Amino acid sequence: MKLLFKFTLILSLLIVCTANAQNNKAENPIIFADVPDASMVRVGDTYYMSSTTMHMSPGLPIMKSKDLVNWELINYGYETLGNNDELDLENGKNMYGRGSWASCIRYHNGTFYVSTFSATTGKTYIFTTKDLEKGPLNKIEFKPSYHDNTIFFDDDGKIYMIWAAGKLNIAELKDDLSGVKEGTERVLIENASAPAGTNIMLGAEGSQLFKVNGKYYLFNITWPRGGMRTVVIHRADNINGPWEGKVGLQDLGVAQGGLIDTPDGRWFSYLFRDYGGVGRIPYIVPVKWEDGWPILGEEGKVPETLDLPASKGLIPALVASDDFKRKKKDRALPLVWQWNHNPDNSLWSLKERKGYLRLKTGRIDTSFVQAKNTLTQRTIGPESTGSTSLDLLNMKEGDFAGLCLLQKEFGLVGVKIDNGAKKIIMVSAAGDVVKELESVPLNQNKIYFKAECNFKDKTDKANFFYSLDGTSWTRIGDTINMPYTLPHFMGYRFGLFNYATKHIGGSVDFDYFHISDRISNSD
Numbered sequence: 420m421k422l423l424f425k426f427t428l429i430l431s432l433l434i435v436c437t438a439n440a441q442n443n444k445a446e447n448p449i450i451f452a453d454v455p456d457a458s459m460v461r462v463g464d465t466y467y468m469s470s471t472t473m474h475m476s477p478g479l480p481i482m483k484s485k486d487l488v489n490w491e492l493i494n495y496g497y498e499t500l501g502n503n504d505e506l507d508l509e510n511g512k513n514m515y516g517r518g519s520w521a522s523c524i525r526y527h528n529g530t531f532y533v534s535t536f537s538a539t540t541g542k543t544y545i546f547t548t549k550d551l552e553k554g555p556l557n558k559i560e561f562k563p564s565y566h567d568n569t570i571f572f573d574d575d576g577k578i579y580m581i582w583a584a585g586k587l588n589i590a591e592l593k594d595d596l597s598g599v600k601e602g603t604e605r606v607l608i609e610n611a612s613a614p615a616g617t618n619i620m621l622g623a624e625g626s627q628l629f630k631v632n633g634k635y636y637l638f639n640i641t642w643p644r645g646g647m648r649t650v651v652i653h654r655a656d657n658i659n660g661p662w663e664g665k666v667g668l669q670d671l672g673v674a675q676g677g678l679i680d681t682p683d684g685r686w687f688s689y690l691f692r693d694y695g696g697v698g699r700i701p702y703i704v705p706v707k708w709e710d711g712w713p714i715l716g717e718e719g720k721v722p723e724t725l726d727l728p729a730s731k732g733l734i735p736a737l738v739a740s741d742d743f744k745r746k747k748k749d750r751a752l753p754l755v756w757q758w759n760h761n762p763d764n765s766l767w768s769l770k771e772r773k774g775y776l777r778l779k780t781g782r783i784d785t786s787f788v789q790a791k792n793t794l795t796q797r798t799i800g801p802e803s804t805g806s807t808s809l810d811l812l813n814m815k816e817g818d819f820a821g822l823c824l825l826q827k828e829f830g831l832v833g834v835k836i837d838n839g840a841k842k843i844i845m846v847s848a849a850g851d852v853v854k855e856l857e858s859v860p861l862n863q864n865k866i867y868f869k870a871e872c873n874f875k876d877k878t879d880k881a882n883f884f885y886s887l888d889g890t891s892w893t894r895i896g897d898t899i900n901m902p903y904t905l906p907h908f909m910g911y912r913f914g915l916f917n918y919a920t921k922h923i924g925g926s927v928d929f930d931y932f933h934i935s936d937r938i939s940n941s942d
Contacts, residue, residue, distance in 0.1 A: 445488040445703070445727040451800035451874075452733055453698025453910030454480075454490075455691050456521035458569075458627060459679045460531075466679065467526075467551060468689075469496070469533050473518040473909055475757035475795065476500070479535055481524070481551055482737075486728045487679070487687065487703055491736045492754040496522070496533050496546045496556060499761045505539050508760045508791055514539045515788070515827070516908035520567065521625055521675075527572040532596075534580075536564045543568060545596050561598040571628045573658065581637070585622025587611045589658075607660070612641040614651050614664040620644040623651050627677035634711060638667070638688075640675035648674035650690065650715060668715040673702045678713060685726075688715050696826070696872075696879035696901030697800040698910020703727070732936065738796050738803075740933040743776045745769055752794075759793040759825060759914065766792055775810070775928040780818060780919035786853070787823070787831065787846070790918035795825055798872050798911045802938045805913035806869035808889065809834065810928040811841065817921025819844075822868040823914040824881055827851070827907045830899040832868050832883040833916070834861060843885050845896030856896035863887065870913065871938035872901065879903075881911075892939075 456471040466484045479496030500519055504512040522535040533546045533556070543565045546556040565582035570592070572578055578592040580599065589607040590599040611623035621642035629636045637653040650667035668674065668690070676690040686706035691699045703725055704716045716722065734740070739755045751769055766779045776794070784790040796805070807822050814820065814836050821833020829848045834841055841861040847854055867886040873879070879901040884892040901911050913934065917927040 443729050445486075445725040445729055447702045447704075447721060447723055447725065448692065448694070448700040449488050449703050449725075449730065450490065450701045450733065450737065451697065452700060452737060452797045453912075454482075454701050454737070455675075455699035456625065457676055457689050457691060457701055458522055458524045459677065459689050460524050460526045461679060461681075462526050464682050467524055467531070469522040469524040469535075471520055471522065471535075472757060473516060473520065474514045474760055474907075475518070475909075476506075476761050477757060478519050479522055479533065479546070480754075481533065483551070487681075487689075488725075488727050488729070489731050489736065493552045494554065494556070495754070496535065496544070497558065500537060500544075501540050501542075502761065503540070506761050508789055511789065513760065513789065516906050519544070523569040523627065525570050525572065532570055534568055534570050536566060536568055536582075538564055538566075540564070545570070547596070559596050567624045567626055569626045569628050571630075571658075573630070579628070579658065581607060581626045581628055584624035585610060585612055585619075587623065587626060587637075587639075608637075608653060608662050608664075611637075611639050611651060611653065611664065614653075614666050615641045615646075615649045615669075616643050618644045621648075625675040629678045631678070631713075632711075636678065636713065637662070638675075638677045647672040648693070650674045650676075650688075652713065654712065665712065667713070668704065668719070668721070670716060670719060670721050673704070673721050678706065686713065688713070693903065694800070695874065695877040695903050696911050697798055697874040698903065700800070733799050734934060734936065738799055738934050740931070740935075741776075742774065742931045743769055743929065744774050755796050757795055759795055759912075760791070762792050767794075772928055775930055776915065776932075777926050777928050778820070778915065778917035779926040780815070780917060780923050782923060783920060784918045785920065787819075787829065787916065787918070788827075790916060792918075793823065793825065793914045793916040795912040795914040796932070796934065798824070798874070798913060799934075799936060800872075800874035802871070802873050802875060802936065804869055804871045804933075804935045804938050806867065806933045807915060808865065808867045808930040810930065811864045811866060813926045813928075814841075815919065815922045815925030818917065818919050818925045818927070820917035820927040821915075822870055822883075823916055824870055824872065824899070824901065825907075825912045825914045826901065826909065827904040828900070828902055830870070830881060830883060830896075830901075831916070832870070832885060832895055834866055843895065845883050847896065847899050849900060859885070859895065867892075872911065873938060874901075 477495035482490040505514040568582040590604040623639035623641040652667040653664040823831035
């Protein structure tokens with residue numbers, strides 16, 4: 420009997436230990452937030468990743484990790500990409516869904532290189548630095564805009580850029596990276612989508628080139644019509660070809676990325692998956708080598724768990740609460756914050772009232788998506804809540820301020836002054852029709868708002884709430900759907916906004932922004 424008890428106890432302990440070991444493993448997605456078009460490089464024991472944030476400023480986020488799972492923001496490629504009506508939200512123009520797209524990060528002879536491109540400006544950009552965290556990042560720009568480009572430093576000293584979709588092009592870059600060497604541009608692969616079939620909806624793009632054991636490996640994403648996003652890999656013994664290609668992965672629509680190795684010799688591929696309203700979320704899949712080919716996944720499938728350390732969560736790494744209290748050496752805005760388009764820096768302050776973010780109005784706007792200085796952070800999955808508190812004392816007639824969920828079909832809750840009276844208003848832009856769904860009179864100058872997002876299994880729904888005391892909450896308006904739309908090409912983002920519709924010179928003070936990975940109401 421004692422022997423049976425001991426055996427049962429040992430078996431129970433083994434089961435518990437096994438469960439704990441599994442719980443300490445990383446899970447896919449490694450980041451449940453919008454971090455698309457990733458590019459990675461490893462320097463020593465540290466991994467660096469760049470990504471896409473399109474119409475946000477600062478842009479071209481750069482992150483670092485020690486384990487491929489837990490990432491922290493360390494910098495941006497640029498504060499502003501440039502200045503024109505689209506970037507500045509002037510004269511009714513904008514750059515939603517454009518701005519800067521897929522980047523490439525590389526490290527060569529002690530220098531980091533991060534490239535991107537913009538159809539909005541018609542230029543290609545390369546940012547260089549010895550130190551990605553402290554900078555400065557030096558900007559090189561030239562025309563034209565090379566779509567989804569990748570930089571490659573070959574062993575013979577030549578520097579290449581590969582770009583385009585479907586028919587892929589290659590050219591040598593000048594030694595100072597200031598442009599393409601004249602006469603070197605040529606077709607690299609006539610039809611890079613071919614391994615995935617003939618009926619293609621999205622031509623192979625998102626090029627990233629690697630060299631492993633003397634062979635060249637080119638990763639691309641393509642999309643067969645009626646199918647899913649697909650990884651296509653080409654290899655060659657010489658950069659000029661001939662190239663042979665094959666489907667690298669076709670599961671869950673996980674695609675676009677490349678190869679990364681660990682200091683202990685393991686290989687992985689970093690990719691992303693479309694996941695509805697939260698955006699395009701990063702996945703890691705193991706890689707083994709067979710007959711000179713990288714084999715992605717486990718029996719062709721994306722695993723749910725990985726032999727990597729577990730995630731410690733995205734708060735405060737890629738999103739974070741902010742009480743707007745600053746010490747002398749602190750950044751004015753932590754890296755988790757990005758403005759919707761270029762900001763007007765004269766119209767916001769953290770100094771005019773200590774412990775508060777002040778958003779001031781400086782022009783008349785007629786629509787929320789054209790209003791300047793909306794300050795944003797990513798939403799996160801599987802669920803998340805963003806909340807804030809506003810002091811409304813300095814608002815003027817026609818001013819509208821509050822908390823939003825920004826995408827093309829946005830939703831928001833705010834306070835508007837109409838004929839001298841304050842009203843709490845919930846607005847939805849479902850189906851591209853901007854509609855006020857509920858209005859409640861307000862007779863005080865302090866108000867609390869929160870937005871709750873449910874992305875579980877692509878539920879993609881959100882609710883808005885207000886409170887008069889910060890304790891008791893009332894739902895307002897209707898549940899909104901959060902579809903991922905191509906015109907914005909980005910996951911939903913929490914945002915703080917204030918804009919004028921009648922008179923300029925008003926302001927609103929935000930006491931805090933808090934984000935959590937829980938919601939109180941999941942309907």
